[in-house]
Amino acid sequence: MKKCKDQSYNIRFYILQISITLGLNILTTLLLLLLQHFGFTEVNIVVLYILSVLITSRYTKGYIYGIIASILSMLTFNFFFTEPIFTFKVYDNSYIFTFMVMLLSSFFTSTLASKLIYSKDLASEREKQSHTLYQIASSLAKTSDIQEIANVSIQLLSNLFEYNIFGFLTNSRDGNALMLEIDTEDSNIITKNIDFNIIHSTISNYFTIPIKLSDTEMFYLCFPKEFEGMSDLNKFLLNSIIMQIYSSVERVYLIREKEAAKSETERERFKNNLLRAISHDLRTPLARIRGAAEILSHNLDENSYKQLVSGIYEDSTWLTRLVENILGLTRIQEGSLSLSLQLEAVEEIISEAIHRSTKYFPDRLIKITVPDEVLFVPMDGKLIVQVLINLISNAIEHTTEDEDITISVWQESDRVWFEVSDKGTGIRDLELPRIFDMFYVSNKSRTDGKQGMGLGLAICKAIVNYHDGEIYATNNKDGGATFRFYLKKQEDK
């Protein structure tokens, strides 16, 4: 239908142009006949014809009408004003020269005029185009999600090409497909869900531009088929608009990604804070329980009661260690952002660890070997003390009082090794690979009814790894287990 309209529009345009050309020529001839009657010379006639050609060029489009007007002028001049009048013959041969000059000059004027008009049109076209592009860019810049980009681009393109185009948004991951159409009444976008399969049959009937939004999301812009043969100028315009759409989509994705990362960190922080708040709040009731149990165990006379109370005391001690471990864990998780490593003297770290772990088990003797020279290692002292306390407590738990526990430290090139070794029950081969897993409690100790140190060893590993070190567990040939970890002496950074 549109095509028909276009054709009839074109024909009317040609008729109009031709009638301007003919009309002007007739008008000029009539005017000249009148003037000749008053005795005007031929020179004026020629000049007036040239003027008429110039006017024709001004009000018509293209060279052709100017050329037609030039030839017509020459012919009418010949026909009406040269002897013999009302014939195309001439008696005076010099007229032939006049005709040539007249033709040439009108020819040049007309081409010059139409050239000027053409460049003026081109300039205004260009201006309109850049204005449109500017408008599109600024409307797209205000969008904040994909759907909005799709809506805005369909509206803009429909306005620009004066044709109601439509589009599809598809997501192959969840099989969703949306059709976006312009409401003919208020030019808002109507969205409706459609079947995924319809799209492919539809887009093949249109001049469709697919825009890839992500691995799973697509945006199709559908134009009528005849748009395929659009002018270069429009093609250029369309291309720039599509570039704009792409960059807006990219911007939206970047914003989305940034927000996702932000909410992820926030969630992580929330979890951490919660964990820390809980552990922190546990301390006060634990202090009460432990304090009360300690006082009772010193003041009770009857042995069976004393045993019950010391059970409470031991459990509260265990819980205290757990709370300290959890607090340590929240610190490393936070630490990936804020922890700073400081040079610490190894012997000070060892002595603090022993001092604190034997607080819970005052009767145990621990053998220590450290190098004679002072070793400074970059670390978070408190966390490494925590690792050593966990390893020592673990060793104490798996040994009887007469079985040795040895702590050694030595340097080997750029690594400083720490080792806690015991002569106790050792680790079952089955459990060795999983011993550092989070919340893993060895089966044996569970059936024994003993509380495991599962979280403790996982935390040791987390802390050591945080320091770019590595922790290992092995069984000794002559019984017992050895836990060994190293820290880098010099920071790589």
Added chain:
Amino acid sequence: MELFLIVEDDRQIRNFINFSLESQGHKCIEVSTGCDALKIIQNKEISAIILDLGLPDVDGIDLIKQVRNFSDIPIIVVSARDQDNEKVEALDAGADDYLTKPFSIKEFLARIRVLFRHYNTNKDLFTSNFKIGDLEIDLEKHKVQKKGKDIHFTPIEYDILKLLVKNSGKVLTHKFILKKIWGSYLESDTQTLRVFMANIRRKLEVNPAKPRYIITEVGVGYRFADE
């Protein structure tokens, strides 16, 4: 018999601290807010304050600073806060010792004993002889002996040792020691201090990793153990 002031908003903890102190023959006054604590400190002859940092009305550290304006009575901080910087802040504000909850009563009582011994010897200005374990330190003669044998110290090492011994039982923060010995405090100097401490320890201790005399409080400072 000493009179203690327990400033703690948790009733049960107050109870057992009270109980354990009374079992040693001391007397206690219990308050749960900083305001009440200040009133009592100004009006009564208190021997020592047991202070919880998390009080409902004021921050414990501010309370320490206020008390230190007019009195040097021993303050032992008992807190659930275990961040090093909070410990250091409390100690630098003037607290004498710091225990993290939950703590053992035995250790708590031991710290109190040490504190009083130190507080009383300090009052006696003429004390210049210290005998701790195998060590004999004569501050007047600048002499340190271990098992009757002289140990040689460089002047700075000796100054540090003297400072620790004079404040034995008390935790001295890195900042405090650096200011006393070098007159200035820079975070980076802590490293230098660690080297000096390691050297002193090698001269005093049998096994530096299992020190008998100089106890390290990692991230906080040092304490000279006098028991």
